[in-house]
Amino acid sequence: MSARFNPTHLEALEAALPPLRERAERALEAALPAADAHPSRLHEAMRYAVLGSGKRLRPVLVYATGSALGEDGEALDAPAAAVEMIHAYSLVHDDLPAMDDDDWRRGQPTCHRAYDEPTAILVGDALQSLAFQTLVHGSETAGVPPAAQAAMASSLAWAVGSRGMVGGQAIDLSAVGRSLDAAELEDMHIHKTGALIRASVQLGALASGVTDEATRSALDRYAKCIGLAFQIHDDVLDVEGNPEALGKEQGADAARDKPTYPSILGLDASRELAERLASDAVEALDGLDASADCLRGLAAFCIQRQA
Ligand code: GRG
Numbered sequence: 001m002s003a004r005f006n007p008t009h010l011e012a013l014e015a016a017l018p019p020l021r022e023r024a025e026r027a028l029e030a031a032l033p034a035a036d037a038h039p040s041r042l043h044e045a046m047r048y049a050v051l052g053s054g055k056r057l058r059p060v061l062v063y064a065t066g067s068a069l070g071e072d073g074e075a076l077d078a079p080a081a082a083v084e085m086i087h088a089y090s091l092v093h094d095d096l097p098a099m100d101d102d103d104w105r106r107g108q109p110t111c112h113r114a115y116d117e118p119t120a121i122l123v124g125d126a127l128q129s130l131a132f133q134t135l136v137h138g139s140e141t142a143g144v145p146p147a148a149q150a151a152m153a154s155s156l157a158w159a160v161g162s163r164g165m166v167g168g169q170a171i172d173l174s175a176v177g178r179s180l181d182a183a184e185l186e187d188m189h190i191h192k193t194g195a196l197i198r199a200s201v202q203l204g205a206l207a208s209g210v211t212d213e214a215t216r217s218a219l220d221r222y223a224k225c226i227g228l229a230f231q232i233h234d235d236v237l238d239v240e241g242n243p244e245a246l247g248k249e250q251g252a253d254a255a256r257d258k259p260t261y262p263s264i265l266g267l268d269a270s271r272e273l274a275e276r277l278a279s280d281a282v283e284a285l286d287g288l289d290a291s292a293d294c295l296r297g298l299a300a301f302c303i304q305r306q307a
Pocket of ligand 1: 053054055056057087090091093094099106165166169192193231234307
């Protein structure tokens with residue numbers, strides 16, 4: 001592994017990860033409607049889709065970006081909850097029969113299997129609007145300046161829409177069964193997975209009040225690199241991962257004849273590319289001090305995780 005990876009970065013991450021995940025859970029719990037609130041079946045299904053499991057990578061990125069910039073306060077909770085709600089919505093809709101038709105997610109039946117398809121569609125819709133409401137209302141309560149609130153809402157909306165995640169999903173659906181070259185595959189993933197990861201870092205920076213352009217662009221370069229590295233590793237795990245650890249079926253991409261990095265570049269070259277990108281991500285943070293070690297550790301985590 002490249003010299004840019006330092007064991008102290010992973011140590012920083014390992015120490016920070018459990019409390020940050022718990023903090024994300026609390027922020028989500030506080031923002032989600034109670035399971036018995038009317039209409040209770042919908043609210044119960046929303047909680048089923050969001051709470052209880054998941055790596056919480058995106059909220060942890062919000063918190064770790066804040067820490068790197070000297071911000072650890074309440075201002076980070078609303079964007080952390082918002083990005084995870086968007087992520088949960090995307091998984092619920094991605095699992096639907098009209099999309100990937102998956103039965104398992106995060107070690108439990110997918111939302112449409114546990115409830116039903118119409119409910120799962122509404123869960124995604126409701127989580128998306130709740131994410132924006134939480135972002136704006138929670139940021140206002142935390143005293144984030146109105147201009148930063150507007151910038152965060154705009155950044156998240158861009159990342160989630162047709163020029164971001166939803167656009168990536170459209171590219172993905174149109175690619176099944178035909179061959180893509182590496183550049184087309186990269187374009188798909190930059191949109192589908194990368195845009196929300198990038199937005200998580202942007203929101204963390206905006207909530208922290210960063211104005212320095214060099215720091216913002218370094219963080220953006222970091223986020224773009226880990227977004228792609230994360231996805232390449234995801235494709236590798238689909239080939240060689242353990243279904244129990246993954247909490248979903250393994251080999252699903254190949255079974256659907258989906259283009260993936262291993263199918264286009266081969267496994268070894270895919271691993272090397274993910275490692276190079278994670279190393280570039282760490283390099284992008286060279287101007288930041290040890291407060292950014294958790295972000296550096298997350299770059300390594302993205303390509304070493306087993307789930
Ligand atoms: C349906 C609008 C719409 C969008 C779907 C992101 C996405 C677009 C679909 C997710 C499909 C997928 C499994 C992509 C592979 C990479 C990825 C996002 C994996 C899941 O994210 P993790 O590993 O999941 O962070 P956990 O469960 O840990 O939160």
